[in-house]
Amino acid sequence: MVLLTFALLGVAVALLYNFYQYTYKYWERRGVPFEPPLPLVGNMKGIGSKYHFRDVNQRIYDQFKGKAPFAGMFMFLKRVAFIIDLDLVKQVLIKDFKAFQDRGVFNNVRDEPLTGHLFTLEGEEWRSMRHKLTPVFTSGKMKHMFGIVVEVGDHLTTTMGNAVSAAAGVGGDVEIKELCARYTTDVIGTCAFGLECNSLADPNAEFRAMGRLLFEKPRHNQLIQTFIFTNAKLARKLRLKILNDDLNNFFMDAVRNTVDHRVKHGIKRNDFLDQLIELHAENENEARQGKGIDLSKGLTIEQMAAQAFVFFIAGFETSSSTMSFCLYELALQQDIQNRLREEIENALKDVPNGQLTYDAMGQMTYLEQVLSETLRKHSIISHLLREANEDYKVPGTEQTIEKGTTIIIPVHNIHHDPEIYPVPDRFDPSRFEPEAIKARHQYAYLPFGDGPRNCIGERFGKMQAKIGLISLLRHFKFGVSDRTEIPLILNKKNFPLSTKNGIHLKVERI
Template identity: 50%
Template sequence: MTLLILLLTLIATFYVWLKRYYAYWRIKNIPHEQPKLFMGNMTGIGRTHHWKDINQRIYKQFKGTAPFVGFYTFMSKAAFILDLDLIKHILVKDFSNFTDRGFFHNERDDPLTANLLFLDGEPWRALRHKLSPVFTTGKIKYMFSTMVTVAENLEGACHKIVDKKEGQFDAKDLFARYTTDMIGSCAFGLECHSLTNPNSDFQRMGRKILEEPRHSPFVQAFMFTAPDLARKLRMKTFTDEATEFFLKVVQETVEYREKNNIKRNDFIDLLIELKTHRDLLGEDAIPDDQSNGFTLKQLAAQALIFFLAGFDTSSSTMAFCIYELAINPQIQELLRNEIFDVLEKYNEKLCYECIKEMYYLEKVISETLRKYPVLPHIARRTLANYNVPNTNFTFEKNLRVIIPVDSIHHDPELYPVPEKFDPERFSQEQIAKRHPAAYLPFGDGPRNCIGKRFGTLQVQIGIIVLLKSFRISITEHTEIPARYSLKGFLLTPTAGMKLKFEKL
């Protein structure tokens, strides 16, 4: 009886605390949607709703009422930002108070989470400084010929598809294989052969990580919103199989290059330099201080996130872009004509300089990223109390803030008829009319996407190679509109985005 009374008392105390916690925004007199116990405002996540759907509901409900509103991600409170000026403050002007994303990472139990995307504070700063040199214009130009070679392999794979009876293909699968080979070659110096072998090790593991995650979307969302608690529970993001695979690949690549004194001036070379620096320090190296260089596990963590970032984000962007070109054949023809005109000026040779002259291609990709941003939102966390500009409100220390990128990109006040695919939205005249925070596919400020140029370039090269040889069209099996996968946080197309190639 005593134990029962104690248990009931604990349950009652927790219930009262929870009700009080969910009254936070009401007590502060901040507009918000009424939360549900344990779920907050996240009902349906991973089952009937994607993050983007929940964000869109909040955005439409409160847009124009306040610069921000209250939000609950399960048992974690957040500020949902609606005002573009406030977004600019958070990402750029007042960045020093919003450097952290607050993502889950657990270097002890899940070493591959100690990467540039997940880390915060000084470890992130040290990593960003160390890794920035690999993404300079000079380094990317150096990789260009390798990128073109992979794109030519894509063209060869497409010819084989056309030679089949109907010429139909799954856009998501094909472009995931293309980006796997691209990153394998440019970053790891490895020939993955995913375009010729859909079941190659790299392709299989990339699919497995993204399509068969360790946890359900519900648990993933919990780890995202309560990373400190998840870390105390010693939870992991990546499966043991994925961790062992990438540790082995990186270790074998590093050992082979060191043994044979191979230099390719690529991503792995830079990581090897940082590992060598740490090895030289020996016992003088400070544990977990990545400014001292990298251990093998830390090196593998950066290699993994480089692979995943390019594998899924670029392949999804390319799939959605080709999908829209198939639906809008007049836009496809305009773009193809530009590609032919520019290549003719350069004697039909695809080079770095000629891509810079394909202005309509840039507009097409920008509009793709507007309509289909890979990230539904950007997350930040306050490092200290923050007085919200032009209000009397203060964001408390460690409060999460959410910037709803997809919702902003589909705001009809910013982009009339937002579901229409219109590359002319990105003419210089139209860009000048919009607020700079109205377009955020790569984030903004010092913590924007470090691989923006590389990712965009591999998409550009792939589209050029395809359009100069093939006409792309929809089939009776093409889903219109395209549907998003509910399995993860990123905005990726569902499997089976069917399209058709025809040789020109």
């Protein structure tokens, strides 16, 4: 019996060793430069504790830049082609997009319909959904929603005024990030769900609470989350879910009740949900039979809820972070803040009642530069993900990226490459003057991705961030308080760029 036990143990050890050799020697066998992985964790040692993804990416980027167009690495057991050469970035995102159409991100439409949104869908399902949603985000549609966002911007000004009054006894210190998050929550809640969220008036309002729940109280512990995100297809076969049940029920009910109310009473608001209602299924009660989704007759209520949900999660967090990082940089550089405020006032001086208009905002070229530099220096998403859906011969090499390989394009690290952006930690909006843009590689700036699978909500995200910034800068001056961190301490656990302790600034009425 003892001998049998030792024999079985020996077989198990041999199998594990062979598995390790087969898995982690992959890039070596193919002659691709790579960073040697560690058992089980691959190249992810310290992720979420000592390191953020951008730190891991920086290590790989620095090791192999100039030596190869791409390098090999491992996210735990998953092989990854880490793209370094900007011409190859262009091939992956644009020229050879067909080979890299999918992201390989987890979704489980059957058991968790809210995960069946544009960001996660693949193949024909993604193409059909993208085709249906593209008209929703045209500049014409943005103009329709502009007035709604401006109204929320007015509420932001009022709430900031209250915060400034309350902060008078503590040197004018205001925590900016939470206030910006309440603003974007109200914008998205209004435009995507047609509901008055009242987050600005009440920091504990239900929509804001759901936003916190999404990022602060995940369904699973970090180990299971890691398994799901790095083994999306297997996790789907195991019928795992990623969203908290309360969160899922809240968003499903919010969309279902609002759609029913609008359809019943013939209500039109010219917002995102109105556009989804126009795409509503002809027969919403027709059962979805198991595998995949059917968009031939329009969107079902579940599919509408999924698109509204991703609009919420992609819109409120990224735009609020961008706004708060922007205000932080303006507080540190008063000359840039003053120049931007002057541009805003000049653009609005001849507008009736000084009311912000879509066309007036379009004239604010320096605002566009400031926002672009914010998105460069503070890249909210550290990298883009793609998955090879066929074997791909890398141009100019003898290498092939095999089907099923995950692709990482390290946006943060490209944005902080001193050969592309000299003194990358310096905040300098002049980097985005027309001549400076022309002098750089076209794919050296990727805050919204690029190609057919770029961020469909780019126009809306930039619009709500600009309206929020304009509303605040017209009425308040931002500076450094006793609690302002220089530099900011960043959170290593959240995938989107975020600070560990918020962003504290001194705010004064103008």
